[in-house]
Amino acid sequence: xxxxxxxxxxxxLSKYISPGDLDEVRRILYGKQTRKLDFPQSATDAAAERGFxxxxxxxxxxxxxxxxxxxxxVGLIQNKIVLPTDxxxxxxxxALHKRVGEIVEVAAxxxxxxxxFQEAWTMxxxxxxxxxxxxxxxxxxxxxxxxxxFCQELAKKYNMVVVSPILERDEIHGGTLWNTAVVxxxxxxxxxxxxxxxxxxxxxxxxxxxxxxxxxxxxxxxxQFGKIAVNICYGRHHPLNWFMYSMNGAEIIFNPxxxxxxxxxxxxxxxxxxxxxxxxxFTCAINRVGTVSHHEFGHFYGxxxxxxxxxxxxxxxxxxxxxxxxxxxxxxxxxxxGDQWNFKMTGRYEMYGEELTKxxxxxxxxxxxxE
Amino acid sequence: xxxxxxxxxxxxLSKYISPGDLDEVRRILYGKQTRKLDFPQSATDAAAERGFxxxxxxxxxxxxxxxxxxxxxVGLIQNKIVLPTDxxxxxxxxALHKRVGEIVEVAAxxxxxxxxFQEAWTMxxxxxxxxxxxxxxxxxxxxxxxxxxFCQELAKKYNMVVVSPILERDEIHGGTLWNTAVVxxxxxxxxxxxxxxxxxxxxxxxxxxxxxxxxxxxxxxxxQFGKIAVNICYGRHHPLNWFMYSMNGAEIIFNPxxxxxxxxxxxxxxxxxxxxxxxxxFTCAINRVGTVSHHEFGHFYGxxxxxxxxxxxxxxxxxxxxxxxxxxxxxxxxxxxGDQWNFKMTGRYEMYGEELTKxxxxxxxxxxxxE
Numbered sequence: 001x002x003x004x005x006x007x008x009x010x011x012x013l014s015k016y017i018s019p020g021d022l023d024e025v026r027r028i029l030y031g032k033q034t035r036k037l038d039f040p041q042s043a044t045d046a047a048a049e050r051g052f053x054x055x056x057x058x059x060x061x062x063x064x065x066x067x068x069x070x071x072x073x074v075g076l077i078q079n080k081i082v083l084p085t086d087x088x089x090x091x092x093x094x095a096l097h098k099r100v101g102e103i104v105e106v107a108a109x110x111x112x113x114x115x116x117f118q119e120a121w122t123m124x125x126x127x128x129x130x131x132x133x134x135x136x137x138x139x140x141x142x143x144x145x146x147x148x149x150f151c152q153e154l155a156k157k158y159n160m161v162v163v164s165p166i167l168e169r170d171e172i173h174g175g176t177l178w179n180t181a182v183v184x185x186x187x188x189x190x191x192x193x194x195x196x197x198x199x200x201x202x203x204x205x206x207x208x209x210x211x212x213x214x215x216x217x218x219x220x221x222x223x224q225f226g227k228i229a230v231n232i233c234y235g236r237h238h239p240l241n242w243f244m245y246s247m248n249g250a251e252i253i254f255n256p257x258x259x260x261x262x263x264x265x266x267x268x269x270x271x272x273x274x275x276x277x278x279x280x281x282f283t284c285a286i287n288r289v290g291t292v293s294h295h296e297f298g299h300f301y302g303x304x305x306x307x308x309x310x311x312x313x314x315x316x317x318x319x320x321x322x323x324x325x326x327x328x329x330x331x332x333x334x335x336x337x338g339d340q341w342n343f344k345m346t347g348r349y350e351m352y353g354e355e356l357t358k359x360x361x362x363x364x365x366x367x368x369x370x371e
Numbered sequence: 372x373x374x375x376x377x378x379x380x381x382x383x384l385s386k387y388i389s390p391g392d393l394d395e396v397r398r399i400l401y402g403k404q405t406r407k408l409d410f411p412q413s414a415t416d417a418a419a420e421r422g423f424x425x426x427x428x429x430x431x432x433x434x435x436x437x438x439x440x441x442x443x444x445v446g447l448i449q450n451k452i453v454l455p456t457d458x459x460x461x462x463x464x465x466a467l468h469k470r471v472g473e474i475v476e477v478a479a480x481x482x483x484x485x486x487x488f489q490e491a492w493t494m495x496x497x498x499x500x501x502x503x504x505x506x507x508x509x510x511x512x513x514x515x516x517x518x519x520x521f522c523q524e525l526a527k528k529y530n531m532v533v534v535s536p537i538l539e540r541d542e543i544h545g546g547t548l549w550n551t552a553v554v555x556x557x558x559x560x561x562x563x564x565x566x567x568x569x570x571x572x573x574x575x576x577x578x579x580x581x582x583x584x585x586x587x588x589x590x591x592x593x594x595q596f597g598k599i600a601v602n603i604c605y606g607r608h609h610p611l612n613w614f615m616y617s618m619n620g621a622e623i624i625f626n627p628x629x630x631x632x633x634x635x636x637x638x639x640x641x642x643x644x645x646x647x648x649x650x651x652x653f654t655c656a657i658n659r660v661g662t663v664s665h666h667e668f669g670h671f672y673g674x675x676x677x678x679x680x681x682x683x684x685x686x687x688x689x690x691x692x693x694x695x696x697x698x699x700x701x702x703x704x705x706x707x708x709g710d711q712w713n714f715k716m717t718g719r720y721e722m723y724g725e726e727l728t729k730x731x732x733x734x735x736x737x738x739x740x741x742e
Contacts, residue, residue, distance in 0.1 A: 237648070244730070266399060266401065347609060355589065366619040
């Protein structure tokens, strides 16, 4: 079976492994079993009709005496491009708005409070090529471009926070491009934007042809449904990036991505999940599906998932089909696990601040012991 | 099947999943397939006779023009205690020396260059209890205790670097206890010691009853077979800890541990592997097996493994039996993957040094954006 046909690891485990062993295999690979989330029939029907994978699960927390449960439903959307990459730019954008809009409608039927789309969701992921045209024409203003206005409509209509990762054109600073996520409040107001902090220059694939390292730091957005942050794509390989979002208070960190199998697939289930464990927070890893460009860059393998601070995780969405993954989180779990494991308390960050400050100096001498 | 009877995830996958799917499942879960390492018949026979799991694999690198391959064989040993926990202390230590000695002999038959034992290998992992006696009697001098002398003999006899994690009694500083790894050169000389940097206070289980956070920083040991570091047990939950060993030049980071299923098993395959990916190095995660004390602390689940910088990993040793895992590494892979992925180059450590230094201040104000 070729990598672009294989549905998912989870489907194979369920299909083949004997029930006696399956519980143990799942426990070790996926952590504490999450509860399946039930959807209204109308949502299930709409997903089937519109041809996308719909999955959901519930991460539970213990009840507390002084805090009510803080339940939030997050929606992760992964999708293929709709039109060919040589269609007119505006047509491509409009087709993606329509496609993602119909998935968001199903998310709303399922009570989703915060939805996040994949990296650069309004366009083919063309940065693996070298031509600037026509790709840079997909760039929009984060504050008042077509796409932000479209997301504001969705947010108001469905009372939903929308995280919209786009290619940004920053007219105020010389028309530079950025890889940016716009966070729209459920009120419809643009809460702010946050930029990709780490830019890949992997092998022959150099995104800094298009945009540079973000300058928005590690800001966290306080929404009605919890404190969220957005760690875009390549930032997931940098543990310090996740960590600083967490230090700024993020309870949920979204990781909208675009990555292909040969590069990163075995790392995919590891990195966002490690970040959830190490930082006592929820992480939501979103990857697009399909092949994108006329260049042979490979297969975007989807497999979007949610990881919890207790080391458990949701099943992954399909590797080959559009999908909507809905996870119901009790945000109280973040502090509960923090109180149990205490990584922040035992982290010795003052020591690391000092060591790191020394380590970046040109005259840094590594601490090496020789015979 | 109960958790203390289940052999391993790997065994279940091989047993049940159809060959067509198995390659894809393995690729996604374990990364690029490692080559199986062949052992001399004498070693296989000795392992069978002495009743331990013997597994091995090869991580390959590309050939380079200016560097020869840097091949090293590491051996990871996991084992149960031998005598009951109420046997005389010296008898318990002697029995463990004998048991581990006979496993090291097999490692030598297989050409191992660096061997690492599990955390506090000369004793039951008693720190989950609250009594100081008799457990503190297992503490020894790192420089010239019984166990260090035993390891020096092994090192000289087999021309092998020995990493020996013990409970240390530091007479020079008021007889304090430390959780320490002693690194013995293949010459037989004690190269140095390194202490556990992060101490668990998890739920009711507080190791700081016995010893405090280590004061030896993130030193790296230059051996004939490569630069190595030791991140003891709970330090694996702290990405900054792995990171600073890597910044000091470690090519292989050992993680001798003692951890039980209910606490950490779903995190186990994630954390050391994430560290190998994030830091472009090899990591060797070692966990003891069996139940240890008269207290109901649970089942130490073994499952020792090696992870490589390209995201691939070895199979895990048994969850229930003593074992020796041998991995042949080409250390050139570390720089090759570093040159491909460039996490150090794109890491923006100066920014993190500044942010971290601010974040530890009492008047730190998290960067939170509100509507």
